[in-house]
Amino acid sequence: MQFERQFFADNQDEIDIMPIVPLNEDEMSEDDKKKLPSELIVLPIRNMVLFPNVVLPITASREKSIQALLQAEKNGKYIGVISQRDSNNKNPKYNDINKIGTVAEIIKQIKMPDNSTTVFIRGRIRFEIEEWVSDEPFFKAKVKYLNDELPNSNDKEFIAMSDSVKEFAEQIIKKSTNIPPEASIMIRNINNINFLHHFIASNLNCDSKEKQLLLEENDFKKRTENLLRLLQIELQHVELKNKITSKTNGELDKQQKEYFLNQQLKAIQDELGGDGNDREIKDLQKRAEQKKFSESAKEMFQKGIEKLQRMHPSTPDYSTIYNHLDLLLDLPWDEYTEDIYDIKKARKVLDHDHYGMNKIKDRILEYLAVLKLKGDMKSPILCFIGPPGIGKTSLGKSIANAIGRKYIRLSLGGMHDESELRGHRKTYIGAMPGRIIQSLRKVKSSNPVFILDELDKLGRDYRGEPSSALLEVLDPEQNNSFYDNYLELDYDLSKVLFIATANSISEIQPALRDRLEIIDLSGYALEEKIEIAKKHLVPKQKEAHGLLKFSIKIPNTSIAKLIQEYTKESGVRELERQIASLMRNSAMKIALDENIQKIEITEEDVEEILGKPKYTNELYQKSNPPGVAIGLAWTSVGGVILFIESVLSHGKGNLTLTGNLGNVMKESATTALSYIQAHTKELKIDSQKLENSNIHIHVPEGATPKDGPSAGVTMLTTMVSALTGKIVKPFLAMTGEITLRGQVLPVGGIKEKVLAAKRAGMKEILLCDQNEKDVLEINPSYIKGLKFHYVSNMLDVLKIAIPK
Known part of the structure; x- marks a missing residue:
């Protein structure tokens, strides 16, 4: 129960203070009831319920509530007070207000x-809303009074x-520490049963919805x-609360007893001439003699030892200081692994993996070559950008093996708290060093290969922004003095070879991106995946399934079928899973028939084991009508x-775009149409026909979102073809991207787009002349048989795409 409480609603909308006992317990007379109006001004209140004969002070700050109180006082001091269904609604409508409330008499x-306006009201009689009359400038309703x-x-x-009811109320008052005992006298002196129940209900410590049900x-x-x-x-809640309080006090007494006993133990040890923590301190000092510290670390260690010598092991700070000194001794302050400068051997290791x-x-x-010649240099900060599953993370481990360094991998995906990187201050319970210092402590080397995996998946919230902490870690000019909050010392990270990995460069904070040496990695071509499967994945899965002593052969055609019809990815993770399925099937055959020593998995076997193909490559159809052109797009899986289609219909020159296109793609279509309208003569297009025709452009597979500027040349070509x-x-x-001046601009993802065209059976590819350098980076054997056209403007595009 709540005999002393003060509740503030949002924005101090209504304030509910202790219900007051009126001097007069008498209920409303029949004559007074007859004088009540058939229409009442209604005042919605929140988080409380007014009961008949109970007096409540209410503070109203909503304009509508203030107007209702002023008008009610003018009309005869009666107002309908009713509880809102949702206490968070600051602007309630009819449906947000309960139907039954209490008529209140405004006392003051x-x-x-x-x-705002503070008003003292006294509940008189319950009422029910029959019909709402208005809600401006305040609520008003036709009501029925309830006896x-x-x-x-x-x-x-x-x-x-x-x-x-009276007994329970008195027991609650007696057992509650926050209710004065005088409240029991108040309860006993109420003779009117109706008023007694209403007064107790008003003081109940329960949800306002429960009180509304009572009303x-x-x-x-x-x-x-x-x-x-x-x-x-x-009553049960009060008894449980008292029980918990009693138990807590008992725990405190126990802790005090333990403290005094520990103090006595310390005195006995001092009398015997020995101290329980001597052995631990001597062990720390012995380890420190063999440690190569920085001067600041040595000074901090000595101060920590002096503090330990003055402390008893049972004191809370003892373990904190001991753990901190233990960290100082565990860190590899001046410990480095020796690099392997054999470049040929390093190349061999990298090629093998x-x-x-x-x-x-x-x-x-x-x-490695510069390190070999110079002997000492700051490590580069590399960042591998590429689609999932192409081996960015595992390549970091191979690099560590190739140059003979220790390997650390720290996954940043979903990390929100900056303290995970920088550590927590020692004063906090359970404080630990950051993940970077912890990792160095674990590998016992100050020059490992440190993989910061999924850099683009870092989170940010009220606890900080981890990417900001990485600004210091990944800056070669600053990371020689990285400060960890737990260590409370600068640590030199300049010899660490940091390698970050990410799927998308756009998700990396710009200031962080500026510190990284970006190396873009594209997805694998079909030929590359076949070689990876033969040299790495098949042997790995044979070993994993105990098939090394058996001859399991998967021809290139079968691997190609796996890649093209059962996987759709830039990397090889799904391909490895499909190869594992083939190996499991082979293992079952060998287990059932011990005479089998050799198995060859043909294309038919692949389909029999894995079922019908999941994916089909969209092949080019030669018989395309005017208005259809072939564009190339990049996706995360290659x-x-x-197929971009255009059709004309009679109209007023409107342009319609369908196929789930993004804003950039829509703008490319608008740009292409504007270019056509401005160059009808050069393009030999009938301007009258263009003006009286609507153009509809559609890109099939409408359920798939599409966006980007690279479809500009294709859209212009398809419109010119249709016109x-x-x-x-x-x-x-x-x-290629286009401009209003008809220029063709370069785009990205050329390797993936070219390989997609080759797979689909295309023979010629038209690109911006500035993309020629991207084509030269592709292995010539992968693009054999393709003819490339390099252009700089749209007139050149149309000469090639729509010959006379």
Whole structure:
């Protein structure tokens, strides 16, 4: 129960202070009831319920509430007070207000300095809303008044329940530490049963919805039953609270006893001439003699030892200081692994573990070469950007093996708390060093290869932004003095070879991106995946399934079928899973028939084991009508071809775009149309036809979102084809961004797009002349048979795409 409480609603909308006992317990007379109006001004209140005969002070700050109180006082001081269903709703509508409330008599109104109004109201009689009349400038409704009829005075069950209500209320008051004992006297002196129940209900420490249910119950006997139930719940809550408090006090007494006993133990040890922590301190000092410290670390260690010598092992700070000194001794302050400068051997190790990726391998070997010649240099901060599953993380481990260094991997995905990197201050319970210092402590080396995995998946919230902490770690000019909050010393990270990995460069904070040496990695081509499967994945899965002594052969055609029809990815993770399925099937065959020593898995076997193909490559159809052109697109799982279609219909020159296109792609189409409208003569397009035709561009697979600028040339080509009635050159794919001046601009993802065109059976590819350098980076054997056209403007595009 709450005999002393103060509740503030949102924005001090209503304030509920202790319900006050009126001097007069008499209920409203029949004559007074007849004088009540049939229409009442209604005041919605929140988080409380007014009961008949109970006095409440309420502070109203909503303009509508203030106007309602002022008008009600003018009309005769009666107002309908009713509880809102949702206490968080600051602007309630009719449906947000309960139907049953209490008519209140305004006793006194006080204007407050903050323009709010405090009013003392006394509940008189319950009412029910029959019909809403208005909600401006305040709520007004037609109401029906509800009388409370007490059960027969001879009803022994009701009399017993009423006595129980009073007894429970007195027990709650007696057992509650925050309710004055005078409240019991107040309860005993209330003679009116109706008012007694309402007053106790008003003071109940329960949800306002429970109180509203009490108010709405017309059967007084049932209302008493519900009140008794709520009182029982509150009594149990009070008893449980007292029990917990008693137990907590007992725990405190126990801790005090332990403290005094520990103090006595310390005195006995001092008398015997020995100290329990001497052995631990001597062990720390012995380890420190063999440690190469920095001067600042040595000074901090000595101060820590002096503090330990003055402390008893049972004191809370003893373990904190001991753990900190233990960390100082465990860290590899001046301990380095010796690099392997044999560049040929390093190249051999890298080639053995990973196929391709020559750009990264060359960069690592360059670093080794400079290190060999110079002897000492700051480590580069590399960042591998590429799609999932292409081996960015595992390449870091191979680099560590190639140059003879220890390997650390720290996954940053989903990390939100900056303290995970920088550590927590020692003063906090359970404080630890950051993950970077912990990792160095574990590998016992100050120059490991440190992989910061999933750099683009870092989170940020109220606990800090981990990417900001990495600004210091990944800056070669600053990381020689990295400060960890737990260590409380600068630590030199300049010899650590940091390698970050990420899927998307756009998700990396710009300031952090500026500190990284970005190396872009594209997905694997079909030929590359076949080689990876033969040299790495198949032998690995044979060993994993115990098949090394058996001859399991998977021809290139079967591997190609696996890649093209059962996987759709830039990397090889799913391919490895499919190869594992083939190996499990082979293992089962060998287990069933011990005479089998050799198995060859053909294309038919692949389909029999793995089921029907999951994916099919969209092949080019030669017989395309005018208005259809082939574009190239990049996705996270590789390149794809796009059929872009245009049709004309009679209209007023409107442009319609469908196919789940993004804003950039829509703007490319608008740019292409504007270019056509401005150059109808050069393009030999009938301007009258263009003006009187609507153009509809559609990109199939409408459920797949598409965006980007690279479809600009394709959209312009398909519109010109539709307007001139000429078909686009067969087996030609194209990609490039366009401008209003008709220039063709370079785009990205060229390798994936070109390989997608090759897979789809295209023979010619049209690109911006600035993309020629990207084509030269592709292995010539992968693009054999393809003819490339390099252009700089749209007129050149149309000469090739729509020949005369």
